[in-house]
Amino acid sequence: MEIEKDRLRRTELLVGERVMERAAAAKVILFGVGGVGSWCAESLVRSGIGRLTMVDFDRIDVTNLNRQVMATSRTIGQVKVDALKERLWEIDPNVAVTAVRQTYTADTAALFRLDDYDYIIDAIDSLQDKALLIREATATVATFFSSMGAGRKIDPKRVRVAEFWKVQGCPLGASLRRKFRRDKFFPKKKFFCVYSDELLSNSGENRGDELDASPRSAARINGTLAHITAIFGFTLAGLVMEDLYRKEHASRSMENEVNNNSN
Secondary structure, eight states: OHHHHHTTHHHHHHHOHHHHHHHHHOEEEEEOOSTTHHHHHHHHHHTTOOEEEEEOOOBOOGGGTTTOTTOOTTTTTSBHHHHHHHHHHHHOTTSEEEEEOOOOOTTTGGGSOGGGOSEEEEOOOOHHHHHHHHHHHTTSSSEEEEEOOOSSOOOGGGEEEEEGGGOOSOHHHHHHHHHHHHHTOOOSSOOEEEEEOOOOOOOSOOOTTOBOOOTTOOOBOOOOOHHHHHHHHHHHHHHHHHHHHHHHHHHHHHHHHHHHHHO
């Protein structure tokens, strides 16, 4: 069908056929499909990633409508990973999407064979579970990227990327570093994070019931905006595509060097 041929034509025009082949073969696992993770998943599929596993336990709530790509008036109440999977299949029916309704915790970590993946992406909110995933993911051969906090921000120009230990002005990043030092249990390798050093005060009324419903977090809910969470998510997906592009060009340079030396 012509639609199958042209679906990723503009992407291939930029990065080339061999990068598209790498993307189609890459195995990616994404933890958390909320305001950041949902946009990341969509960008990955629209960019040609062929195998994507999404992990999230929650259902879509009316308060998700302002920032999560699969949240609509029709999908309220649906399991997040299931609703997002259906949306991704509308974009590309051929993509291999696995939806796992689960929370990544110390009790469930063994269920995920992280070594089976080429890329691991963290968009988890819970500090405890995020720290665990960082430690476990950095112990694998997979390339790992992580999102820091996207709440209480409005300026898109302040979203940036840095190696974890160089992230500045982000309370979540600071909390993670304190936890690692306190536990004396550190990430096994360096990894890049998406973050912003902006931190606004919540201007609206913060009612007593606006607390994180997760039993693993007592954090107060912070205000969020779609353009910030989307930029975070798109940037995570962009890091994956950039890495594929860089690896292909490094491989091509090595091939050319070998061919030149053999002539």
